[in-house]
Amino acid sequence: MGSAPPLLSFLLMIAAGWVHRHQLIVIEFLQAENRLLKDRLRGRRIRFTDAERALLARRAKAVGRKALLELDTIVSPGTLLRWHRRLVAQKWNYTDRRGVGRPGIMRHVSQLIVRMAQENSGWGYTRIQGALANLNHTVGRGTIANVLKRNGIEPSPERNKRRRWSTFLKAHWKVLAASDFLTVEVWTGRGW
Numbered sequence: 001m002g003s004a005p006p007l008l009s010f011l012l013m014i015a016a017g018w019v020h021r022h023q024l025i026v027i028e029f030l031q032a033e034n035r036l037l038k039d040r041l042r043g044r045r046i047r048f049t050d051a052e053r054a055l056l057a058r059r060a061k062a063v064g065r066k067a068l069l070e071l072d073t074i075v076s077p078g079t080l081l082r083w084h085r086r087l088v089a090q091k092w093n094y095t096d097r098r099g100v101g102r103p104g105i106m107r108h109v110s111q112l113i114v115r116m117a118q119e120n121s122g123w124g125y126t127r128i129q130g131a132l133a134n135l136n137h138t139v140g141r142g143t144i145a146n147v148l149k150r151n152g153i154e155p156s157p158e159r160n161k162r163r164r165w166s167t168f169l170k171a172h173w174k175v176l177a178a179s180d181f182l183t184v185e186v187w188t189g190r191g192w
Helices: 006-041 050-062 063-068 077-091 107-119 123-132 139-152 158-162 166-170 174-180
Strands: none
Touching: 050 077, 050 123, 063 077, 077 123, 107 123, 107 139, 123 139
């Protein structure tokens, strides 16, 4: 197989030259049009929609930074290429698919935890967790600790140390009411 005949090569060169010359004329026209539009804007900014930014960004990336610097564009080449980087980054952004995170504890369960801790000062996290499990509520020890901390209730050992006198009386009221404080038993030589 030999090369193309000289006449065919010559015709291809003429056609390529004509196409190239035509493209240069189109580019010069568009550059002149852009200059006129920029003069008409007088420094005011054009607000582009997201779709327009995406279109310009794709085309700007295809042209390349070097060629963009030679052109007199409405938007700076740096801005066009930044739009393209954001467009690519947005393609890999999956935040819209994510859920809102781990579900929070229901208000009535939280109130139940606080009530159990206040009424039973000796109960720790594990005991409260067991009591909640008996009521068909599955709650972790860490969640119980967070709820109590959020409501200003200390862990079980500290709660017992700081028990108020009124709390003690309320807890032992039935026993205290049944006791007799007026009699005193004394040991004598004959016995009690």
